[in-house]
Amino acid sequence: MLLCKKIKLAVSEQDAATLEFMQGKCRGLYNWWVMKLRDGEKWRFNACKKTLAESRVYDPELNQVYGKLLAEVYYRLDGAMRAFFRRVANGETPGFPRVRPRHGFFTLCYPAMYLTREGNTLMLPTGGKGKHKRFPAIRAHLTELPPEGFREVAISRDGRGNYYASFSYREPEEAKRDGNTVAFDLGIKTLATGVTEEGRIYHIGGFKGSRWYNNQLDRLRSKRSKCKKKSRRYLHLSKVYKRVSQKKRNKQRDSLHKASHLIARRLVERTVVVGDLSQRHMVMKEHQERNRALNRAVYNDWGLYAFVQMLTYKCQLYGKELHFIDERNTSKQCSGCGNLQAMPLWKRTYRCAECGLVMDRDENSAHNILTRFFARRGPYTQACPECDVLQATQSGVDAMETSCEG
Structure with missing residues (x-):
């Protein structure tokens, strides 16, 4: 590579x-x-x-x-x-x-x-x-x-x-090996929330200093706008603004590199599933009206595209498989019964009105992504430990009960 x-x-x-x-x-x-x-x-x-x-x-x-x-x-x-x-x-x-x-x-x-x-x-x-x-x-x-x-x-x-x-x-690529699967839901508050076939949960946080740096940059821009252009004060504030902005970008990119390295190198799971999320859809409401409150957080501070690019080449380098799954309605759908309900961004806990499931919204979305991945792959076969007979099962999440008798 x-x-x-x-x-x-x-x-x-x-x-x-x-x-x-x-x-x-x-x-x-x-x-x-x-x-x-x-x-x-x-x-x-x-x-x-x-x-x-x-x-x-x-x-x-x-x-x-x-x-x-x-x-x-x-x-x-x-x-x-x-x-x-x-x-x-x-x-x-x-x-x-x-x-x-x-x-x-x-x-x-x-x-x-x-x-x-x-x-x-x-x-x-x-x-x-x-x-x-x-x-x-x-x-x-x-x-x-x-x-x-x-x-x-x-x-x-x-x-x-x-x-x-x-x-x-x-750099030579590592050979691909078989292993378990982990599915990740990408978000703004938590960069990546993952769940494995065994039910293990991963929470990978991103860069948390964006709000502080944005306040500093806004303050510098406000001071510079009151100065005469090309004046000594204007040029000084421009240099300070570039320095603070560069420092923010470096910290954000460093956190993305560490998060992608953790997933691609340190986790034992050999198959990584990520929701195929669009930044443009994150800032659009149901009636295609722009949500201005999210524009800065999504487009400037999130770094979704850069994170996906890093994860793509690092998974290929370390011999892991990377798959993308449509993430539509994964936050609204109950991972237990499949019920759909509205989930605005301020609701951080999913409470199903049908089956009573209570779960973090990102964890619920990760469960749905994992289920969709196995459903897309279709049924696969595994050997029964008692009689060594190959049996067809549904997925690694919910296995279909079968019997060896007869």
């Missing part, structure tokens, strides 16, 4: 200025082609790539940028155009390639064969030759050892001005 490891870099001010110069030139070349395509220029990869020599004559500073970085610009733009045409053919929202903003960092991708590593020091080449060489090679110190056999290195920068190197490498 192709994986990526992100390691923080320590660079000098001179090397940081060199990185900013090269990414600025790459971003300018990318944006120049995007504007030409918007004006009606047809995209032909080979023909457009041959115009790089003309661009070097027009802007001599491009000669100070490493050639592989300039070539990567055309490959990235080709990928963006291919994705655009694919979406148009499938009838989706086209999403034409956009201009990259100046405040963002245009990721620099280096092939591993052109890099030199001395222990924890990574040497990044720059453009130019002989007396025309303006910038020396960049010396980037890694905070930890990179993985062995990496193929490509991508240099990026976060909102706080820290530089990172992302190493892509291959």
Whole structure:
């Protein structure tokens, strides 16, 4: 499996200025082609790539940028155009390639064969030759050892001005083994609530500091809105806002990584079932009216899509099976008798009016997801311990009573 490891870099001010110069030139070349395509220029990869020599004559500073970085610009733009045409053919929202903003960092991708590593020091080449060489090679110190056999290195920068190197490498997948099944219900209050065939319950909480960080960000935005734009106070509050926002994202992503690692690596169950939940449906009421109170919690603070992506590749890496089940009405349906009743979000306990079942709403939903998974698989056979006769059973949750007599 192709994986990526992100390691923080320590660079000098001179090397940081060199990185900013090269990414600025790459971003300018990318944006120049995007504007030409918007004006009606047809995209032909080979023909457009041959115009790089003309661009070097027009802007001599491009000669100070490493050639592989300039070539990567055309490959990235080709990928963006291919994705655009694919979406148009499938009838989706086209999403034409956009201009990259100046405040963002245009990721620099280096092939591993052109890099030199001395222990924890990574040497990044720059453009130019002989007396025309303006910038020396960049010396980037890694905070930890990179993985062995990496193929490509991508240099990026976060909102706080820290530089990172992302190493892509291959890791062998573990062999899949048979085992029990666990079903998880994803939620906002509790990130994942799971139940196994034996009835064991798992509660995996997510990041709990979103509300505090949101209050701090709202306060900073309120103070900044009262300042004159581009003033010293305005720029200072903008830097503080980026720093707090980045810290919130790091903590949230760290909690998602730990939760997905717990499910994919540490739990003994070999089959993981997750409810196929849509974030858009979470914030829509019955009459398709937007519930504004949930928008921020669901879209900004939950991280459902990122969690599912992490869980998908980690289950594949550690040899576990991952299945998705439709989660419609799993919170409203009683796991004991199948009765349906309204369950608004403020009701945290499910109390069935038909059979008297009392259970946490997330646990009840996890039971329903597990039952639906076994129902979708259909009946399977197991051997009777007394006579070794194969008998058909319904599911691992409620086995059908059979007899060996006769």
